[in-house]
């Protein structure tokens with residue numbers, strides 16, 4: 295069931311972290327085949343709060359703290375999923391995929407196809423992504439395009455608590471492997487500076503948000519700004535700031551796979567101007583794929599060249615001045631919108 | 638064998654490291670209030686301090702020369718300082734300054750000092766195969782240098798650890814694998830993650846000598862490391878040492894450690910530095926006066942390094958694009 299977006303003022307407001315753990319708890323109550331495993335997901339509640347309260351409610355047999363053996367426990371998640379369970383496995387930071395990627399892309403992602411559709415892998419692999427707090431090169435990447443590049447995995451990245459809860463419920467119910475990426479900046483963590491958008495109205499009851507459908511949280515007519523995850527919050531801040539001068543349409547992709555190409559094409563057909571904001575690396579990634587989507591369909595729908603605000607092709611530096619030189623900030627988004635509006 | 642002069646030196650070095658980390662801890666938290674923000678302040682980002690584990694670094698490094706290599710983990714300061722990494726350049730790196738070891742690109746989990754053959758990595762156990770490669774280079778060149786891979790007990794459940802041990806043993810390389818067993822991997826206790834009590838037993842699967850060292854005692858650690866280093870230098874191949882130590886502070890700064898319960902108080906009582914100090918006092922190797930001057934000297938060095946870092950310029954924003962390729 296897809297609930298209507300009833301997020302009136304005065305409704306209960308929670309962090310994205312709480313919204314995610316609530317979705318997992320509701321699925322666990324409804325389905326005994328759902329279980330959680332990963333590092334520090336038990337009593338600690340997940341380093342980023344994604345499993346808060348689950349250990350207390352479901353105990354150590356359904357909320358399992360693992361050794362630091364990602365190949366082992368992600369592979370074990372795959373095995374349990376192949377036998378029909380619905381594991382929610384946490385890889386603490388996406389950057390750690392290096393030690394376990396074979397299980398992910400050669401097994402989790404390919405088993406359904408290799409088996410001619412006979413074996414399903416209904417598993418969620420969730421992980422923290424993103425930077426902005428000086429965690430440097432090995433703990434700050436987004437990397438959604440790395441997963442999206444390899445067929446067989448859905449890739450989800452919510453920007454707010456409401457979507458996070460509904461997307462997590464959809465991910466657990468999905469018969470496919472789903473990579474669920476939560477940006478640390480959207481989690482509403484008590485120990486990290488946050489945009490107020492990381493805390494929002496979330497219904498207590500269960501609902502789903504469909505995977506593969508973009509949202510348009512700020513409709514507009516002058517310029518299309520396409521983004522995903524944390525950067526959507528920055529785009530919305532800029533769009534609100536520019537109200538009265540430029541009518542900005544913000545598209546929150548919500549998932550990279552499937553990519554809602556129709557939503558992008560429909561908006562660009564209307565505005566003729568496109569800005570893409572992506573915290574993942576610029577080259578060979580999401581921003582290029584979006585440009586290709588336009589070029590494949592009808593490049594003449596663009597009145598001006600595309601503006602890409604994406605992470606430059608450098609590892610994430612540590613020092614704040616260096617990191618903020620590279621990150622997609624509000625200033626850069628505003629400048630890109632201004633550039634798109636010229637000409 | 639450890640003699641009395643060495644004991645005083647061990648004490649000095651442990652005090653130096655502790656003084657350093659206490660000062661970093663102070664400055665790390667100083668400008669994150671009132672709403673604690675991990676990304677704020679002069680030292681932003683994650684901060685893993687090694688208080689309690691100084692005996693490992695000091696006992697180990699007293700056996701090493703400048704040309705020997707260490708690959709360290711995410712908790713690297715004790716090892717870096719004991720190995721001889723320049724305190725000023727390291728501090729400037731941690732403060733994200735242009736005068737830092739890596740011009741502010743690396744930060745506290747990614748310290749690189751080629752002059753000391755020192756490096757570390759934030760990805761668990763993944764420095765271990767790199768040490769094997771450094772040892773391969775040393776042995777190909779016919780030097781007597783050794784490479785040391787240091788990782789936590791949590792890291793010993795990572796494939797990289799097992800692959801590195803197998804390679805080093807197969808190729809009989811001069812590697813010393815050091816596991817710092819502080820009982821915890823963030824909030825996960827050793828007992829929930831590792832089915833055997835003595836992790837050094839794992840070496841037998843790779844035909845490698847090994848030992849587990851209890852007591853967090855710098856003298857015993859020195860002796861065990863000495864045996865391993867001498868074996869490696871003489872062409873006798875690798876050794877695995879699991880050293881039982883203690884993590885006195887949080888996994889990272891800001892960790893409330895609720896998961897530790899009573900164990901934390903017990904750990905605090907096992908702070909190796911006051912224990913060692915008492916022993917050396919009783920043996921007449923230290924006096925209240927000499928302790929005072931050792932601590933004052935350490936503070937002077939540490940505060941000078943911090944002042945240097947704070948006075949150093951930040952990198953230019955455009956420097957972000959340098960160093961992607963050689």
Ligand SMILES: Cc1ncc(C[n+]2csc(CCOP(=O)(O)OP(=O)(O)O)c2C)c(N)n1
Nearest residue numbers: 390712759760761789790791792821822823
């Ligand atoms: C491959 C990988 N998995 C997980 C992590 C997250 N992580 C960082 S430190 C840590 C615990 C490490 O425990 P241990 O090896 O015992 O070292 P200690 O922190 O106790 O010094 C974990 C799980 C990581 N950095 N790399």
Ligand SMILES: [Mg+2]
Nearest residue numbers: 789790819821
């Ligand atoms: Mg440990």
